Amino acid sequence: MDNENNTEQQELEVNKNKREEYEQLMKDSSTQLDGYWDSNNPFVKILLLGLVVLIAVGAVAILVPYFTGK
DSSP states (O other): OHHHHHHHHHHHHHHHHHHHHHHHHHHHHSOOOTTSOOTTOHHHHHHHHHHHHHHHHHHHHHHHHHHHTO
16 A cells, blocks of 8 residues: 555656646747837837828829829
8 A cells, every 4th residue: 555655656746747847848938029029119109100101102192093083
């Protein structure tokens, strides 16, 4: 009986170690978001505003001649 208890304890310890290794592996392999651009950053806001203006100007440049028939 003591042998069974000892074997069970060893299996629990092995499972605990494997689980810790697995959790560490998953943590290491997860996506790191340290380098993403924050949407509240002033540079990103200016860049996005510039893109919106460029798209709006391009749409006007294409749609105005189309609808005026020229």
